[in-house]
Amino acid sequence: MAGTDWTCSHATMHAWEFLDYEPSLPVSEKSNPLTRDIDRASANNIVRMLQACDTQIFQEDSEDTYQRLSSERVVETIMEVAKRVELILKDPQDSLVVLSGCGTSGRLAFLIVTGFNKALRELNQTSIYSYIIAGGDRALLSSQEAPEDDPKQGMLTLKKVCEGKKRVLFIGISCGLSAPFVAGQLDFCMQHPEVYTPVLVGFNPTHQARDDPMPGCTFTFRSVVQRMQELSKSQKAFLINPAVGPEAISGSSRMKGGSSTKILLELVLSAAHAATFTNMPVTYKGILQHMEAYKQTLDITYAQTAEIAALLEAAGQSLRCGRRVCYLGWGSVAILGLIDASECNPTFGADFEDVRGFISGGYREMNNNEGPLSSLGSDFRVTHKDFLHLVLPSLNDQDTVLLLYTHSDNIREVAKLAHRAREKTSNIHAVYHQVDGAAAEQQDDIDRLCSSSLKITWASSPASGSLLHMWELSTKLLLNAVSTGAHILKGKIYQNDMIDVQVTNSKLYRRATRLLQKLSGYPESKCEEALLKSLYQVDTLTIDITSSDITAHTRTARNRTKVVPLALVCLLTGCTVMEAESHLEQQPIVREAVETCLSKLV
Numbered sequence: 001m002a003g004t005d006w007t008c009s010h011a012t013m014h015a016w017e018f019l020d021y022e023p024s025l026p027v028s029e030k031s032n033p034l035t036r037d038i039d040r041a042s043a044n045n046i047v048r049m050l051q052a053c054d055t056q057i058f059q060e061d062s063e064d065t066y067q068r069l070s071s072e073r074v075v076e077t078i079m080e081v082a083k084r085v086e087l088i089l090k091d092p093q094d095s096l097v098v099l100s101g102c103g104t105s106g107r108l109a110f111l112i113v114t115g116f117n118k119a120l121r122e123l124n125q126t127s128i129y130s131y132i133i134a135g136g137d138r139a140l141l142s143s144q145e146a147p148e149d150d151p152k153q154g155m156l157t158l159k160k161v162c163e164g165k166k167r168v169l170f171i172g173i174s175c176g177l178s179a180p181f182v183a184g185q186l187d188f189c190m191q192h193p194e195v196y197t198p199v200l201v202g203f204n205p206t207h208q209a210r211d212d213p214m215p216g217c218t219f220t221f222r223s224v225v226q227r228m229q230e231l232s233k234s235q236k237a238f239l240i241n242p243a244v245g246p247e248a249i250s251g252s253s254r255m256k257g258g259s260s261t262k263i264l265l266e267l268v269l270s271a272a273h274a275a276t277f278t279n280m281p282v283t284y285k286g287i288l289q290h291m292e293a294y295k296q297t298l299d300i301t302y303a304q305t306a307e308i309a310a311l312l313e314a315a316g317q318s319l320r321c322g323r324r325v326c327y328l329g330w331g332s333v334a335i336l337g338l339i340d341a342s343e344c345n346p347t348f349g350a351d352f353e354d355v356r357g358f359i360s361g362g363y364r365e366m367n368n369n370e371g372p373l374s375s376l377g378s379d380f381r382v383t384h385k386d387f388l389h390l391v392l393p394s395l396n397d398q399d400t401v402l403l404l405y406t407h408s409d410n411i412r413e414v415a416k417l418a419h420r421a422r423e424k425t426s427n428i429h430a431v432y433h434q435v436d437g438a439a440a441e442q443q444d445d446i447d448r449l450c451s452s453s454l455k456i457t458w459a460s461s462p463a464s465g466s467l468l469h470m471w472e473l474s475t476k477l478l479l480n481a482v483s484t485g486a487h488i489l490k491g492k493i494y495q496n497d498m499i500d501v502q503v504t505n506s507k508l509y510r511r512a513t514r515l516l517q518k519l520s521g522y523p524e525s526k527c528e529e530a531l532l533k534s535l536y537q538v539d540t541l542t543i544d545i546t547s548s549d550i551t552a553h554t555r556t557a558r559n560r561t562k563v564v565p566l567a568l569v570c571l572l573t574g575c576t577v578m579e580a581e582s583h584l585e586q587q588p589i590v591r592e593a594v595e596t597c598l599s600k601l602v
């Protein structure tokens with residue numbers, strides 16, 4: 001495995017932590033030395049590499065480098081924010097806690113908010129949590145990248161959600177400290193300190209926050225962060241931004257960024273709930289113990305390397321032959337399935353049908369702000385009934401079906417659906433979380449129907465932390481491994497970069513240009529030129545194109561496929577866009593097409 005670790009006086013330092021490692025990039029965009037060869041790895045090794053990467057979430061801080069999850073400052077801020085939530089829980093009148101983000105960050109805001117509101121309802125308490133996702137609820141299930149670039153929309157949405165409130169704790173999530181949508185909201189909070197206290201959650205040090213100008217704004221994300229830092233001295237704003245290391249696939253913040261978001265926010269809200277409802281004050285030790293439970297969850301999950309690898313192989317095989325992967329889930333682990341599936345389009349340029357999630361109970365179970373979305377089109381039909389009508393009739397053994405459930409779900413129902421799916425495909429697998437000693441009725445029946453069953457057994461009373469949160473994290477890690485691994489096996493990744501990245505917002509546009517620079521060795525201007533030619537499908541750029549801004553480019557990119565691979569082939573071979581298209585048609589495995597071009601250059 002690539003990547004050198006060095007032991008210094010305090011802890012082991014990973015190669016990416018050295019100041020001269022990809023110095024121009026923030027941690028969230030760096031490439032992880034541990035996964036440099038992930039595109040060539042076996043399924044087993046892919047899982048091991050992902051495990052090594054995820055383990056970096058809990059790595060302790062090394063001298064003079066980055067603050068980490070368990071760093072004193074981070075734990076203290078978690079405690080301070082938990083105490084603010086506690087105040088609101090104790091006196092919820094006219095108050096709100098808002099979690100907001102774009103893409104995965106918004107989806108996790110939704111998951112966490114609906115989960116904690118449910119816990120409040122069960123205690124007969126007022127719901128105090130609200131979520132915002134850029135692009136609205138349709139972004140929970142589909143890729144809506146453009147709204148991320150709109151700071152004004154972020155601000156207006158927040159204002160609307162908080163109408164009439166006198167006290168709001170606003171938690172903005174941007175893994176890369178980069179989303180203009182969130183920056184607009186944080187700026188708005190600072191302009192109205194009598195109501196709003198802003199909290200920022202992300203995974204870069206503050207000096208690496210994005211400094212690009214934003215449409216209609218005098219501020220950048222970085223300048224917002226700097227103002228928040230000033231305010232944090234008097235606890236009028238809070239920053240929780242440990243480094244968790246580069247993503248396994250560069251920039252894929254749905255992975256570690258998403259997992260760390262879930263861990264951090266659950267630490268905050270669980271501590272506040274325990275302090276309010278069970279008289280357990282928020283303590284430093286309590287936070288560390290809870291963190292340890294998450295670390296154990298990671299270890300327990302990855303202890304099943306061979307089983308995860310088998311799932312990944314099955315899913316990879318389906319995708320390779322143009323067939324599909326379906327997640328059929330129950331309860332909140334089903335939501336993790338919906339989230340993972342929704343990310344495959346923007347991350348790997350996958351078709352919506354390639355990986356698709358379904359949830360028992362549909363939108364009623366999801367309890368999202370806007371209610372049922374099925375009228376938006378078949379992509380938004382998410383119930384098991386929808387699966388039976390829309391998908392099952394065309395399934396065959398080349399499609400992979402993955403059942404996701406826990407022992408508190410209706411196992412009889414799981415068995416029933418497994419029987420229905422088995423009529424069409426033998427390629428059924430189960431991921432099942434059970435509590436020690438609880439033998440589920442009908443589980444044997446399900447096992448007989450499945451080609452593999454990944455059972456994770458949990459101690460009934462974890463030392464700390466809610467079991468459901470651990471099941472959710474475990475499911476997230478598993479599904480991220482399955483969908484990422486399957487797309488790697490499909491040839492969508494070159495080394496550890498998503499070469500077929502969509503160019504649908506400014507962050508992705510910049511990332512695409514950088515990727516072209518890295519792979520071609522050409523200067524930025526030439527790479528951006530190639531990107532635009534590929535995007536507009538022209539061999540000569542017109543004034544119209546060069547005088548348009550990034551927003552116009554990213555809007556055009558919505559209807560294009562393989563923009564970056566095409567640009568790269570053009571750059572490497574000097575061919576026209578049309579020639580590059582036919583080249584990629586002959587060799588649809590992007591990694592191999594690129595390698596052929598690269599080898600011709602040597």
Ligand code: F6P
Pocket residue numbers: 101102103104105145148173174175176177178179251253254257346505507508
């Ligand atoms: O725009 C794409 C994307 O990278 C998503 O994959 C991600 O979830 C979202 O942006 C938000 O990123 P961040 O949390 O860094 O603002």
